[in-house]
Amino acid sequence: MKPSVPGTGPGDILALIRRSGVCTRAEIQQITGLSRMTVGQRLAPLAEQGLLRDAGPQGRTGGRPPQGLEFNPGQGVVLAAALETTRCRTAVTDLAGRILRTGEPQVSVQAGPRETLDAVCSSLLRLLRDHGTDLSAVRGVGVSLPGPVDPVTGRPSEPPIMPGWDGFAVIEHVSSRTGVPVVVVDNDANAMALGEYVRRGPDGPPLVLIKVSTGIGAGIVIDGEVYQGVDGGAGDIGHVRTHHEGRMCRCGARGCLAATASGWAVAEDLTALGVPAASGHDVQLLLAAGDPHAARLTREAGRLIGDVAATVVSLLSPGTLLLGGDLASTALLSGVRERLYRRTLPRATRHLQVELAAIGGDAALVGITRSVVDRVFAPAAVNEWLAGEGPGEP
Numbered sequence: 080m081k082p083s084v085p086g087t088g089p090g091d092i093l094a095l096i097r098r099s100g101v102c103t104r105a106e107i108q109q110i111t112g113l114s115r116m117t118v119g120q121r122l123a124p125l126a127e128q129g130l131l132r133d134a135g136p137q138g139r140t141g142g143r144p145p146q147g148l149e150f151n152p153g154q155g156v157v158l159a160a161a162l163e164t165t166r167c168r169t170a171v172t173d174l175a176g177r178i179l180r181t182g183e184p185q186v187s188v189q190a191g192p193r194e195t196l197d198a199v200c201s202s203l204l205r206l207l208r209d210h211g212t213d214l215s216a217v218r219g220v221g222v223s224l225p226g227p228v229d230p231v232t233g234r235p236s237e238p239p240i241m242p243g244w245d246g247f248a249v250i251e252h253v254s255s256r257t258g259v260p261v262v263v264v265d266n267d268a269n270a271m272a273l274g275e276y277v278r279r280g281p282d283g284p285p286l287v288l289i290k291v292s293t294g295i296g297a298g299i300v301i302d303g304e305v306y307q308g309v310d311g312g313a314g315d316i317g318h319v320r321t322h323h324e325g326r327m328c329r330c331g332a333r334g335c336l337a338a339t340a341s342g343w344a345v346a347e348d349l350t351a352l353g354v355p356a357a358s359g360h361d362v363q364l365l366l367a368a369g370d371p372h373a374a375r376l377t378r379e380a381g382r383l384i385g386d387v388a389a390t391v392v393s394l395l396s397p398g399t400l401l402l403g404g405d406l407a408s409t410a411l412l413s414g415v416r417e418r419l420y421r422r423t424l425p426r427a428t429r430h431l432q433v434e435l436a437a438i439g440g441d442a443a444l445v446g447i448t449r450s451v452v453d454r455v456f457a458p459a460a461v462n463e464w465l466a467g468e469g470p471g472e473p
């Protein structure tokens with residue numbers, strides 16, 4: 080079943096094609112209820128602008144198979160940046176989120192917003208130049224941040240591990256440094272969840288990604304869109320109180336999930352055992368090297384995360400639960416599965432796939448690109464622009 084669309088302008092048809100992956104003219108007629116002629120009229124301006132391309136013959140029903148249409152991902156590029164607590168990646172991507180060129184500016188969010196974002200913007204503009212493209216091809220800039228982001232203003236909202244970033248005007252700063260008017264900012268777990276969803280193909284079941292790096296957060300994707308909640312706080316599960324009173328969390332409270340099961344908590348526990356580690360990334364390196372303490376503590380972290388994930392799964396009934404971030408490993412996965420299955424009814428997990436995230440480090444770049452493309456090619460924006468009323472080409 081292809082999704083239905085509320086409107087029937089060219090922008091709505093484009094959104095339908097983007098969500099479906101590939102559509103034939105007959106499918107568009109069927110879903111929208113428009114006549115063959117009207118569908119042709121709606122498609123014409125989209126094709127004229129190069130936004131559609133031929134996807135080849137579809138299906139085998141005898142006779143000549145109908146031709147499919149798909150969104151043309153080559154009609155421009157996106158500049159994408161995925162900021163983590165201690166690292167940062169930048170990329171030029173096409174409109175489908177395919178990564179064309181990447182960079183790793185040597186900067187950390189700890190340096191504060193101005194210094195960090197200036198380094199990110201310089202890196203993005205350098206990548207664009209190296210790719211042999213100029214700003215006229217750039218549809219927008221996307222930035223993912225390792226903390227809560229207000230979905231309306233794009234400003235970080237009391238991020239516990241990003242000193243100086245609270246309320247900072249990220250969109251305005253990035254726009255002025257790059258000269259690109261469209262800038263989208265989101266939380267990194269959201270961007271990763273959307274990136275994994277995109278790579279799984281169109282029309283997937285609801286997906287939850289739990290990111291376990293220096294902090295813990297979750298991204299929720301339903302019907303191809305990130306669920307933000309009332310203020311962008313949806314999925315911020317790192318500060319759910321557990322039974323463990325122990326260590327003080329970075330948010331100032333005690334007993335938070337992140338204070339026991341996050342990368343920094345595991346790193347502190349490892350250090351106390353005589354295995355020095357300072358961050359989630361250090362734990363990742365130890366896991367990769369087969370350190371038995373790292374594996375044991377990560378599995379234990381997985382059990383605690385599994386306790387919280389049991390509530391998440393019971394509430395949302397996703398089709399996919401992914402574990403991403405620095406600690407994503409077989410040790411973490413087995414800990415999560417152990418508690419999740421024990422704490423839910425079989426019915427709750429019957430259709431659930433619990434897996435490690437598939438595209439790892441690229442997921443946030445792919446996801447934030449999708450958010451930019453969704454914004455630029457939103458039905459209303461495309462309809463307005465094609466009607467000649469908009470501020471210019473999207």
Ligand SMILES: [Zn+2]
Pocket residue numbers: 317318328329330331332335337338
């Ligand atoms: Zn906390």
